[in-house]
Amino acid sequence: MRHPEREFQRFGDDVVPLIGARRRDRLAESLGALALTLDREDLAALENLASSVSGARYAKAQMAHVDSEGR
Numbered sequence: 001m002r003h004p005e006r007e008f009q010r011f012g013d014d015v016v017p018l019i020g021a022r023r024r025d026r027l028a029e030s031l032g033a034l035a036l037t038l039d040r041e042d043l044a045a046l047e048n049l050a051s052s053v054s055g056a057r058y059a060k061a062q063m064a065h066v067d068s069e070g071r
Helices: 004-011 024-035 040-051 060-066
Strands: none
């Protein structure tokens, strides 16, 4: 399974993907995250949440329409 979010890690901590930022208002919304500062407690809470996520994002029938890598 490909993990595009991990591919950006090789560039360093100052480069992040802006997935879904196709419009200027979405870009501005995403760039607003630059004003956030996360401490160790925040990062630990996010890591805990992320580790509890499992399963497919879409049902198998839906994936047939969105999975461009499988073609």
